[in-house]
Amino acid sequence: MRTDRVHMADSGKLLSQLADRISYLIDIKGNSEYGNIGDLLGRVQGLRQSLFEIKEADLFEKIDRIEDRVSFLEDRVAEKLSPAEIVNIVRSPQRFTLMDILENVYDSYTELGGEGDCNIDPAIMVARATISRRVKNKLYSHQVMVIGHEKGRGEEYRNGGCARPWGNDKALRYMRVAETEGIPIHFYIFTPGSYPIEDYPGAAQQIARNLYVMAKLKVPMVSFISEGGSGGAEAIGVSGLRLMGSKSYYSVISPEGAAAIEGKIREGEKVPRELVEHCAAQLKITAEDNLKLGTVDRIIEEPPLGARRDDFPFFRRLRYEMLRATDEVVLKTKNFRAFRAYALKRQAEEGKEVPEDFDLFISWNLTDLEIERLLEFRLKKYMELGKGYFLENRNVLTEGIRKTKIFASKTYYDLRYGLLRPHQRNVQKVIEEVSSEGSVFLRKVTEPVRAAYDFVFPQPERPGRVVRSEGPERKSIFAEEWESYVSPLANEDCTVTCPNASKYGCLDLWVPDLYGEFCGVCPNCGHHFPLEYQWYLENLFDKNSVHEFNDHIASCNPLGFQGYNARLKKDMKRTGRNSSMITFDAEVCGIRLVVAMLFSNFRGGTVGTAEGEKFVRACDVAGTTRRPLLAYIHSTGGIRIHEGTLGVVQMPKCTLAVREYNDNGGLYIVVYDNNSYAGPVASFLGCSLYQFGMRSSRIGFAGPRVIRETTGQDVPPDYHxxxxxxxxxxxxxxxxxxxxxxxxxxxxMTLGGPNLYYK
Amino acid sequence: MDINLNDLLRRYRSHPFEDYPVETPHTGVVFLKVKEGQTVKGPGGEWLHRPGTMLYVIERERNVKRTTALWSGQVSGIRLDIEGQFVEAGELLFSIRHQLDKEEIIDRILTQVLYILPAPQRARYFLAPEISARMEKQPKEGVSVESGDDVLIMSLMKRDTVISYEGVPGALYKVYFKPGDTVEQGSPLLGICPPDKLRYVQKVIQRIRTEWEK
Known part of the structure; x- marks a missing residue:
């Protein structure tokens, strides 16, 4: 009798496991129609209910039959997983979470910044953890800071792993703690995206701050991506090595979001499943795709249908890979090249099987010199991202001339500002100090003599110095010297009504006046009507001072997104430009500066690889020539979804470039106009210490529709x-x-002051 | 204050509507977008940010201006003869017959019955600390004010001016503003009810709240 009960209990457990496996299959396929899995689940539920009514032999036979069927279906599904199905795997409640990793990969851990629901933001979890390795039967422990998203274990208050701005702020705080303590950081990314709210510190601004700090964080960092949802993933994603689970996804936007944009689906309407699947495939979100694109460095093999909470062999592998990856990041900085090469080779040789022992113990402590190298490697790694995925319309000769020019200007400016200027400044400082002290005594003696001299020999007035033109005549790229730019909008003979007319009683405005004399601003209430970017080029900067560079860099379709080529070509023809970013040298009231401008006419001012590269090169030019860098954002719609994660990685790439420029003494100012949303604001724009907005600007992380759809709450019209x-x-x-x-x-003048050109 | 509340109530019961005339703001050619008897919606959304039903289009100097409904109700007295015609400013196009709901009727009755203290200037207003403390302790109908009492603080250009109440003594029945908000000149700030009418007003409001259909 007792044995029967034990068997019955076993069968109950088996049935429960079968039910889990079937519901996992339903999660993956997104419906219960595939292979009649719905029926199978019904049969399992029926057996569970009538567990004690069926004979034991019959019961086990039925269970065996169902199990065979489930195994067959699992194999079939695993044979060919579509990107949309991988998304479903990642989103399944049975998928492993950060807590599982902390419990199974690390030896021990202590959660920081609160526990469970009593937490600053339970979507972000921070823990001090210990991870150990065995080397020749001796156990060595490493201390690490683990930072990641937790989406399970209390799903409701975890908010599905969508970090709120203060959650990312918490992550940043503990990154700094890790830096103080000199311990490596392991990042685990399990987020569908950041929670799009602007409450202080603001989703976009906080991600930008995180990126800015991570750019120069003096500890080794390794990240693992399970669900990498755009900006939310980047907030804790900058690292020396980026790993990704083989059944994970990393994407610029959720496939549903991309489908809503591509299919121009109205708010509230359901997005067709086929379109979602199509977009998931087009966005190149799988681990293999990302590895090919270079946006991740290594794939960690998962079981054929993805790792679940009880996949202990996977956790063993993950532990090994995290140790190996941290070693690799550390080893790259080491002094002894031979040792470095040997250790890396040994690790590479270890092959696919997870070994019991490590050959070597590698300390994760870094010296100052190694930290410098670590930062250099990080910068280099990110600067390489996305290279080869934009077009450079130049031949060998012009490329050679370009490189020579860069070399010549670098030498000139290094000599001028790096060598001569500091000496000049030191000498000037000494003279100033001596003269200011001496002048107090000298003035008393010399003043009566000087006054008498001036009275006897009055100084004739000197004519003003003739300024010679500097070199060859420069030409503006938009208008001739004698022309004054008039917006084409002003050519219409009609009137328009100010949107605030009912509130402030503004009179109708005659369009030639509005876009001519009034600069597109209502003279009564100050409402700013949108103006084209050319207007700014002609009116903001000194006449003939705008000189574009890097206009040969062009956007392309790196992912082969269907139907995108035609749209890109159309925009190129319409705007006469190769990308949505224009980089140029310009002058404002005689102050020379480098400008990067994003404009709306080309793909909504979105940022892709070409734009990112142009921005990075503009930072380089500004750094070389020691000039202030202005990012004038006429409009930006975020990261270009058609470039997938290649677009997303422009966020850290450009932020690292900005950080490098700022740390070398540069002055970086951002001015927003019109709409500025998403990725760029959450990275290289939001990280600026000095940001300004025009009256017409709307700044934020996500637009009202995305906020409504994500948070379920409406936002006031003036939210952004x-x-x-x-x-x-x-x-x-x-x-x-x-x-x-x-x-x-x-x-x-105020922010740069005397250090405008050379800090 | 000699208003017969019963008469007022009867009037609203027999005609619970307010007719809002829709007139042209300026000259132009008008194209009507509604029909006689059509139900139109006013602005919607939590912040009234969604525009109401489009009523008409007026074109002047090639400036096509779309006008939307500011009130919900039914279109009545539409003038089809001016469709596509040039009209002068202030030309009546039609009226929107807006059905008053309970709260609107109560508001209207109160503005006629209560003694209203209007805002002397466009400024930010606060309740005087004494009044505010009394209101926290007891229901606002129990707070009485007399002529000469300091009731409000007007904050304008960083200067605070105390406003004394001048009028019939009575209970502070209604506060029309949120402390700290900017109030336009002439907008009501406080509604004071004479003590002899207080009971009666409360009774009438109670009746409207319970008996009125919508």
């Missing part, structure tokens, strides 16, 4: 306005278009 961005501390001031030039000049 410049005024609210100022209130939240995202920008430092609101500028009027009519005074843009003056404000910019003032900002350059």
């Amino acid at each position: 306005s410049a005024k609210n961005a100022l209130k939240r501390g995202h920008i430092q001031g609101i500028w009027d278009r009519r005074e843009f030039k003056k404000n910019l000049h003032d900002a350059l």
Whole structure:
């Protein structure tokens, strides 16, 4: 009798496991129609209910039959997993989470920043953990900081792994703790995306701050991606080595979001499943795709249908891979090249099987010199991302000339600002100090003599110095010297109504006046009507001072996104430009600066590999020539979804470039106009210490529709306005278009001061 | 204050509507977008940010201006003869017959019955600390004010000016603003009910709240 009960209990367990396996299959396929799995689940539920009514032999026979069927279906599904199915695997409640990793990969851990639901943001979990390895029967432990998203274990308060801004802030705080303590950081990314709210510190601004700090964090960092949802993933994603589970996804946008944009689906309407599957395939989100694109460095093999909470062999592998990856990041910085090469080779030789023992113990402590190298490697690694995925329309000769020019200007500016200027400044400083002290005594003696001299021999007035033209005549790329730029919008003979007319009683405006004399601003209420980017090029900068560079870099279709080539070509033809970013040298009231401008006409001002590369090169030019860098954002819609993760990695890439430029003494100012949303704001724009918004600007992480669809809450119409961005501390001031030039000049003089060109 | 509340109630019961005339703001050619008897919606959404039903289009100097409904109700008295015609400013196009709901009727009755203290200037207003403390302790109908009492603080250009109440003594029945908000000149700030009418007003409001259909 007792044995029967034990058997019955076993069968109950078997049935429960079968039910889990079937529901996992349903999760993967997204429906219960495939292979009649719905029926199978029904049969299992039926058996569970009538467990004690069926004879034991019959019961086990039935269980065996169902199990065979489930195993067959599992094999069939695993044979060919579509990208959409991988997304479903990652989102399944049975998928392993960070807590499982902490419990199974690390020896012990202590959660920091609160516990469970009593936490600053339970979606982000931080823990100090110990991870150990055995070398020749001796156990060595390493201390690490584990930071990641937790989406299970209390799903509701974990918010599905969507980190709120203060959650990312918590992550940043503990990154700094790790830096202070000199321990490596292991990042685990399990997020569908960041929670799109602008409450302080603001989703976009906080991600940007994280990226900015991570760029120069002086500890080895390794990240593992299970669910990498765009900006949310990048917030804790900068690392020396990026690993990815073989059944994981890393994407610029959720396939549903991409489908809604591609299919122009109206808000509230259901997105067709076929379109979602199509977009998932087009976005190249799988581990293999990302490895090919170079956006991740290594794939960690998972079981054929993805790792679940009880896949202990997978956790063993993950532990090994995390140790190996951290070793690799550390070893790259080591002094002894021979040892480095030997150790890396040994590890590479270890092959696919997870060994019991490690051959070597590698200390993860770094010296100052090694830290320097670590940062150099990180910078180099990110600067290489996305290379080869944009077009460079240049031949060998022009490329050679370009390189020579760069070399020549680098030498010139290094000599001028790196060698001569510091000496000049030191000498000047000494003279100033001596003269200011001496002048106090000398003035008393010399003043009466000087006054008498001036009285007897009055100085004739000197004519002003004739300024010679500098070199060859420069040409503006847009208008001739004698022309004054008039917006094409002003050519229409009609009137328009100010949107605030009912509120402030604004009179109708005659269009030639509005876009001519009034600079597109309502003279009554100050409402800013949108103006094309050319207007700024001609009115903001000194006449003939705009000289574009890197215009040969062109956007392309690196993922082979269906139907995108035609759209890209159309935009190129319409705008006459190769990308949505223009980089140029310019002058504002005589101050020379380098400008990177994103404009809306080309793919909505979105950022892809070409734009990212142009921005990085603009940072380089500004750094070489020791000039301030202005990012003027006419409009940006975020990262270009058609370039997938190649677009996403432009976020850390450009932020690292900005950080490098700033650390070398550069002055980086961002000015937003019109709409500026998503990735760029959450990285290389939001990280700027000095950000300003025009009155017309709307700044944020996600637009109202995405916020409504993600959070289920509506936002007020002025949620993203410049005024609210100022209130939240995202920008430092609101500028009027009519005074843009003056404000910019003032900002350059105030923020740069005497160090404008050489800090 | 000699208003017969019963008469007022009867009037609203027999005609619970408010007719809002829709007139042209300026000259132009008008194209009507509604029909006689059509139900139109006013602005919607939590912040009234979704525009109401489009009523008409007026074109002047090639400026096509779309006008949407500010009130919900039914279109009545539409003038089809001016469709596509040039009209002068202030030309009546039609009216929107807006059905008043309970709260609107109560508001209207209160503005006629109560003694209203209007905002002397466009400024930010706060309740005087004494009044505010009394209101926290007891229901606002129990807070009485008399002529000469300091009731409000007007904050304008960083200067705070105390506003004294001048009028019939009575209970502070309604506060029309949120402390700290900017109130336009002439907008009601406080509604004071004479003590002899207080009971009666409360009774009428109670009746409207319970008996009125919508």
